[in-house]
Amino acid sequence: LAKTTQPISMDSYEGQEVNITCSHNNIATNDYITWYQQFPSQGPRFIIQGYKTKVTNEVASLFIPADRKSSTLSLPRVSLSDTAVYYCLVGSPSSSNTGKLIFGQGTTLQVKP
Amino acid sequence: NAGVTQTPKFQVLKTGQSMTLQCAQDMNHNSMYWYRQDPGMGLRLIYYSASEGTTDKGEVPNGYNVSRLNKREFSLRLESAAPSQTSVYFCASSDLAGVGTDTQYFGPGTRLTVL
Numbered sequence: 605l606a607k608t609t610q611p612i613s614m615d616s617y618e619g620q621e622v623n624i625t626c627s628h629n630n631i632a633t634n635d636y637i638t639w640y641q642q643f644p645s646q647g648p649r650f651i652i653q654g655y656k657t658k659v660t661n662e663v664a665s666l667f668i669p670a671d672r673k674s675s676t677l678s679l680p681r682v683s684l685s686d687t688a689v690y691y692c693l694v695g696s697p698s699s700s701n702t703g704k705l706i707f708g709q710g711t712t713l714q715v716k717p
Numbered sequence: 718n719a720g721v722t723q724t725p726k727f728q729v730l731k732t733g734q735s736m737t738l739q740c741a742q743d744m745n746h747n748s749m750y751w752y753r754q755d756p757g758m759g760l761r762l763i764y765y766s767a768s769e770g771t772t773d774k775g776e777v778p779n780g781y782n783v784s785r786l787n788k789r790e791f792s793l794r795l796e797s798a799a800p801s802q803t804s805v806y807f808c809a810s811s812d813l814a815g816v817g818t819d820t821q822y823f824g825p826g827t828r829l830t831v832l
Contacts, residue, residue: 638820647721647807647823648760691759706776707752707759 608692613712622679624711626692629673637668637675640691642710648691652677679713687715719743721824723808729830730798738793738827740808748811749791750775750821751783753804760807766791798831805829 609627616622628637636655640648652659654666654675665678679686691710724739742749747768752760752775762775764783772783780802782794791810795802805828809821 645826647809647826648821649823650820653820707761709757709759 607706608694608708610690610692610708610711612709613714615714615716616682617716618683619681622682622686622713622715624677624679624690624692624713625674626677627674628692628694631672631694635672635694637666637672638693638695639664639666639677640693640707642689642691644688648707651690682713682715684715684717686713688713721808721810721822723806723824723827725827726825727828729832730795731832732799734798735794735796736798737795738806738808738829739790740792740824741790742808742810742822743789744810744812744822745788746810746812746822747788748819749785750809750811751781751791751793752807752809753777753802754807754826755804763793763806795829798829800831803829803831 636653638653639651641651642648652661652664652666654668656668656672659666667676677690689710689712691707721742728736730736750765751763753763754760761777763777763781764772764775766772766785769785769788772785784792786792805826807826808824811819811821
């Protein structure tokens with residue numbers, strides 16, 4: 605399974621764009637990249653998922669370069685409520701990987717006023 | 718829809734006691750999972766059930782047992798609690814057994830302290 609590496613923590617200010625980069629050098633051909641968000645005292649929540657190039661939804665954008673060895677989660681104009689832990693995960697739809705979702709330590713984003 | 722529900726929300730046990738954490742989902746999902754999260758750490762998979770009638774070990778299964786009672790319910794049992802099992806326990810469910818493309822929906826967690 606591809607291991608991911610992301611910064612332990614990041615600080616930002618309200619209104620700024622935040623980019624969190626995740627490294628996954630051993631990503632396999634069938635692997636997708638998924639990001640989850642976790643607020644204190646809550647379970648993680650799905651944010652976005654992609655395979656290559658760029659994916660955008662109402663919450664975030666995900667940029668994946670051609671070699672797919674890294675990905676960047678982009679949060680536009682963050683607010684205090686975006687303070688959370690963000691997890692980057694890599695996995696494939698193969699049944700052999702069922703359930704083996706590895707969350708890692710994630711990136712703690714602190715948004716300041 | 719309530720999504721994924723967990724009971725209890727909080728629990729304090731003494732070493733050696735047993736208890737069962739309950740989880741239920743109303744999204745008609747096939748797969749269900751149990752994770753634990755220790756302070757400052759990510760989630761670690763304890764057990765999962767890819768479909769009704771099947772269960773399998775995750776990353777940290779020792780000291781736990783699970784039961785997939787039916788499609789909706791997946792329980793986690795601690796037969797003899799130890800202080801090392803003090804943690805926050807999350808249950809999750811997903812529609813398919815495919816990890817990479819399937820969104821997992823998490824419950825609110827159970828905060829367990831073992832004295």
